[in-house]
Amino acid sequence: MAQSSTAVAQRGEDAEWKGKLALPPKDTRIRTEDVTATKGCQFEDYFLKRELLMGIFEKGFEAPSPIQEEAIPIALAGRDILARAKNGTGKTAAFCIPVLERIDPSKNEIQALLLVPTRELALQTAQVCKELGKYLGIDVVVTTGGTSLKDDIMRFHSSVHVVVATPGRILDLAQKNVAKLGTCKVLVMDEADKLLSEDFQKIVEELISQLPEERQIMLFSATFPVTVKQFKEKFLKKQYVINLMDELTLKGVTQYYAFVEEKQKVHCLNTLFSKLSINQSIIFCNSVNRVELLAKKITELGYSCFYIHAKMLQSHRNRVFHDFRNGHCRNLVSSDLFTRGIDIQSVNVVINFDFPKNSETYLHRVGRSGRFGHLGLAVNLITYDDRLNLYKIEQELGTEIKAIPPQIEERLYCS
Incomplete structure (x- = not known):
């Protein structure tokens, strides 16, 4: 379809001011095809508001990733979406951009709810929203458990357009009639498989009952178990399915295992620290007690180390997350709290x-x-008891986890 002369002129102006923006230095690191195999679209192709484009380019986004190319135009059309894409391929911007585009800042009402399973992810998503919407005059409020309910109530008495929340807290505020969701026509569920687990599903369904009948629901995750299929059939009308997951594991991640006895694990970890070129690392344990004990051991070995888990005070968790993200420490020991959607590109x-x-x-x-x-x-540090689990995970993910070689080439993990 031919474009009007006004639209063409607008593009010319946009290109001109885009060039004048003080953009971050171009990222020249090697990238894998799960973010580079695009159709060649540009953000300007979606006819977004000029102010939103300014936020996108100022954040350093040059062109849409595959999940953004697929999701943005469908979301802008108001369709329900079930999107499956790999971790770290740009899912957050894939829903934040169309959500921000469709907000009317002149209306002082909640127009979009972005639901996430953890407090850290809520803070991170809200930050992305604020940065992308910097020039739009849109008010983004983040509300999670573990923080002052009184402070949240005060925030909702001011202007609120977009809410980023964990399920329990926003339901509490909605039931108190503090967060009025009757005008909220867009619901995004990030890490949807976790939000539809037994811990959250009833809360999510209660929240949906408070939304208007005409609403848009978008689900994003890397994995979609059976619970998601049941939810989709119940709540999503004529949903558009996006599946960019031909294979589950990330193309750019080289995977090894080291076969050790339990008592050898700390020594093995010390050897890895001395041999690897670590920019930042996350070390996972299966329990809170082991997280704290291992962090103490790593510190005793002379390496900088933070730890984070769900039983810590929220203020302490926030500080650790912020400081690690800003590069104040090289290593972080974590429980599975930290696996959901946390985006720290230097890891x-x-x-x-x-x-x-x-x-x-x-x-x-x-x-x-x-x-x-x-x-x-x-x-992966594998004990005798883990051997069957290793085989099972390889089979389920269709991947091969190889025995660790004496030397690991830096080109495999240092872009």
Whole structure:
């Protein structure tokens, strides 16, 4: 269809001011095809508001990734979406951009709810929204459990257009009639498989009952178990399915295992620290106690180390997350709290000090490295008791986890 002269002129102006923006230095690191195999679209092709484009380019986004190319135009059309794409391929912007485009800042009402399973992910998603919508005059509020309910109530008395929340807290505010969801026509569920687990599903369905009849629901995740299929059939009308997951594991992550006895694990970890070129690493344990004990051991070995788990005070968790993200520490020991959607692109090594029990947990852990198509390394410390689990996860994910060689080439995980 021919474009009007006004639209063409607008594009020319946009290109001109885009060139004048003080953009971050261009990222020249090697990237894998799960973010580079695009159709060649540009953000300007979606006829987004000029102010939104300014936020997109100022954040350093040059062109849409595959999931953004697929999701943005469908979301802008108001369709329900079920989107499956790999960790670290740009899912957050794939829903934030169309959500922000469709907000009317002149209306002082909640127009979109972005639901996430963890507090850290809520803070991170809200930050992306605020940065992308910097020039739009849109008010984004983040509300999670573990923070002052009184402060949240005060925030909702001011202007609110977009809410980023964990399920329990926003339902509490909705039931108190503080967060009025009757005008909220867009619901996004990030890490949807977790939000539809037994922990959250009833809360999510209660929230949906408070939304208007005419609404748009978008589900994003890397894995979609049976619970998602049941939810889809119940709540999504004529949904558009996006599946960019021909294979489950990230292309850019090299995976190894080291066969050890339990008592050898700390020594093995020390050897890895001395041999690997670690930019930042996340080391996963299967319990809170082991997280704290291992962090103490790593510090005693002379390496900088933080730890994070769900039983810590929220203020402490926020500080650890913020400081690690800003590069104040090289290593972070974590429980599975930290596997969901946390995007720290400088993490190039993930170590499973304790091997996970299932393939979904493994996938989400490993996905903390190799963010947005960059290269990463995953090393799994395997005991005799883990051997069958290793085989099962390889089969379920259709991948091969190889025995660790004496030397690991830097080109495999250092872009």
